[in-house]
Amino acid sequence: MEKEKVKGIPYGVANFEQLRQENSYYVDKTMYLPLLEDMGNYLFLIRPRRFGKSVFVSMMQAYYDIAKADRFDMLFDGLWIKEHPTPLKNAFQIIYFDFSIVGTGFNEQELEENFNKYCGQVLDVFAEIYASFYDNGFEQEVKKESSARSKLNYINLHAHKKGYPLYLIIDEYDNFTNVILSNGGKELFRRLPHASGFYRAYFKLFKAMFTRVFLIGVSPVTLDDLSSGYNIDWNISQAPEFNHMLGFSETDVRKMFRYYQENGKLRADADIETMMTEMNPWYNNYCFAEECLNDDRLYNCDMVYYYLRHQVQYARAPKEMVDKNIRTDYKKLKMLADIDRGNQRENRMSVIEEIAAKGSILMTLKTSFPAEYITEDENFRSLLYYYGLLTMKRSVGRRIEMTIPNNCIREQYWSFMRDYFNRNAHMDIIALQDEMDLMSFDGEWNPLLNRIATAYRENSSVRDSILGEHNLQGFFKAFLALNSLYLVEPETELNYGYSDFFLLPDKARFPEIAHSYIMELKYVKPSATDAEIEEKSREANEQLRKYSGDKIVRRLCTHTQLHLLKIVFQGAEMKICEETGSIVL
Numbered sequence: 001m002e003k004e005k006v007k008g009i010p011y012g013v014a015n016f017e018q019l020r021q022e023n024s025y026y027v028d029k030t031m032y033l034p035l036l037e038d039m040g041n042y043l044f045l046i047r048p049r050r051f052g053k054s055v056f057v058s059m060m061q062a063y064y065d066i067a068k069a070d071r072f073d074m075l076f077d078g079l080w081i082k083e084h085p086t087p088l089k090n091a092f093q094i095i096y097f098d099f100s101i102v103g104t105g106f107n108e109q110e111l112e113e114n115f116n117k118y119c120g121q122v123l124d125v126f127a128e129i130y131a132s133f134y135d136n137g138f139e140q141e142v143k144k145e146s147s148a149r150s151k152l153n154y155i156n157l158h159a160h161k162k163g164y165p166l167y168l169i170i171d172e173y174d175n176f177t178n179v180i181l182s183n184g185g186k187e188l189f190r191r192l193p194h195a196s197g198f199y200r201a202y203f204k205l206f207k208a209m210f211t212r213v214f215l216i217g218v219s220p221v222t223l224d225d226l227s228s229g230y231n232i233d234w235n236i237s238q239a240p241e242f243n244h245m246l247g248f249s250e251t252d253v254r255k256m257f258r259y260y261q262e263n264g265k266l267r268a269d270a271d272i273e274t275m276m277t278e279m280n281p282w283y284n285n286y287c288f289a290e291e292c293l294n295d296d297r298l299y300n301c302d303m304v305y306y307y308l309r310h311q312v313q314y315a316r317a318p319k320e321m322v323d324k325n326i327r328t329d330y331k332k333l334k335m336l337a338d339i340d341r342g343n344q345r346e347n348r349m350s351v352i353e354e355i356a357a358k359g360s361i362l363m364t365l366k367t368s369f370p371a372e373y374i375t376e377d378e379n380f381r382s383l384l385y386y387y388g389l390l391t392m393k394r395s396v397g398r399r400i401e402m403t404i405p406n407n408c409i410r411e412q413y414w415s416f417m418r419d420y421f422n423r424n425a426h427m428d429i430i431a432l433q434d435e436m437d438l439m440s441f442d443g444e445w446n447p448l449l450n451r452i453a454t455a456y457r458e459n460s461s462v463r464d465s466i467l468g469e470h471n472l473q474g475f476f477k478a479f480l481a482l483n484s485l486y487l488v489e490p491e492t493e494l495n496y497g498y499s500d501f502f503l504l505p506d507k508a509r510f511p512e513i514a515h516s517y518i519m520e521l522k523y524v525k526p527s528a529t530d531a532e533i534e535e536k537s538r539e540a541n542e543q544l545r546k547y548s549g550d551k552i553v554r555r556l557c558t559h560t561q562l563h564l565l566k567i568v569f570q571g572a573e574m575k576i577c578e579e580t581g582s583i584v585l
Helices: 016-021 030-039 053-064 066-076 108-129 138-144 148-162 175-183 186-191 198-209 221-227 250-262 272-283 301-314 324-338 343-358 377-386 407-422 429-442 446-462 469-480 530-548 551-556
Strands: 042-046 093-098 166-171 212-217 360-363 391-396 399-403 486-494 497-505 515-524 561-570 573-584
Touching: 016 053, 016 066, 030 053, 053 066, 053 093, 053 166, 053 212, 066 093, 093 108, 108 138, 108 148, 108 198, 138 148, 148 166, 148 198, 166 198, 250 272, 250 301, 272 301, 272 407, 301 324, 324 407, 343 360, 343 377, 343 407, 343 469, 360 377, 377 399, 407 469, 429 446, 429 515, 446 469, 446 561, 446 573, 469 486, 469 497, 469 515, 515 530, 530 561, 530 573
Parallel strands: 042 212, 093 166, 166 212, 515 561
Antiparallel strands: 360 399, 391 399, 486 497, 497 515, 561 573
8 A cells, every 4th residue: 555645834825725635734623613603604703814814714615615515525534524514514605705815006996996806806706616506697697797796796696596505705804904004094094994985885795695704804903894884793803712723732733743753754853842842932822812811822823834844854943933924023013103103103112112121011902993093002002912913911800911922023023123223323233243142152241232232322312202111121122132042031030030131042053052141121210319220230139149049040041151240221321231240050
């Protein structure tokens, strides 16, 4: 018997049928189909990018499409749903829109034309696929209709006449409006979904036309604008039973890696647990339901595939743990910050600075809001969550503490902050990286810290609002994070409290690193007295003394020289920068 070919790694594959036809690895999510059926006929789900949304909805299309009934066994062989089919299997004619394909335009007319053109093309294909279910001439009549709206009406009329149930699935239902928001401005966006907007008019048609509707996207902005004209939806985005429906659990990832090891694609002596430990701070830690805060956290799908592909091809982790494709998160962050340049922009920058400095922020999560209120504080904070730039950490009364999920996203914040700071006073990044090497391999930390302190002072001279503890911490973290030899752990919880900066050597990838660091960064106001500065200095001494005896520190920094550094700023001026001691571990 011929041995089964090893499954491919589906990095970049966004279609379920393609994935199955090409014999790619698939993490089975079909057990969620009965749960979705039980939730209702009209569902919304919001998840960040690169969490397997497109693969999931294309799997739904393959399962429910009556035109694919003869391919069911091939497409779902070995999956949970094959052994547990529901009565709705292959029961619908499917209209499947992917709004990420829709082009944009420079004005409302052009936008409507592009939208109408795309929808019309999809409906023409629908007529071709299901022509045999209808009377002669059905396909030709659909194609003769001049607008997508008239095509929809024609299909609706004849499907109902024949008694055929229709299922609407829309992938990236909000992409069209998100692009408008970033490119066309808030005013143009505001006009589109309201009563006179063509977009909302289409959704009014959907309400009466489809037996079932499933919409998936990355933000709730459009959701609110459409709700009054389409108020039969059920938002399942924070429902605990669907927390693990998208993304990978630790069990999923471990099973995947074992498959490739057992089939000879990963070295037989490769330590999968070491790989899990290495990936965890970079790709893990997502949670989408308050009831699941104590459950296993979720991994970003694409980043796991990115890492696995490197291990299979090169027998090592990628040198750059952040896939370049994830840097679209940076663009989203910049877009959100730049909307509606005015008084509220500084408020949004303060929120971003607080998150970059503290690593977390409290909020009341908004489940939907109209476009014209996107810049309001709680809505802006909520958008950061929906875009995957924050995730749930813990409940605090009626609010939720949101945290930066992992190092991948943390780097996006720091990259954004570096660009923001560099607009006022440019930092020589090449010189900075040279000094980082001195810090890592020779233990010479003073040149680097002096350079960052000088840049902070220069920034403060042109922007008074930069002064403050959060801004100071954010500034230091943004530039210290350029040193990829370390995991810059902000506010690391140790046995004796939290350190401001724990520069943890990434020994798994760079075993030659010889030095590690704990820094206490203290801030006093420009008007502070010498006595107040001295008090902060004593506080730093005591905290560093306690941290140096911490068992976690000693374990993580084994085979390095641990440097204990205290830094005290008075306003924009660095008054103290000293090593209080060092330990060879």
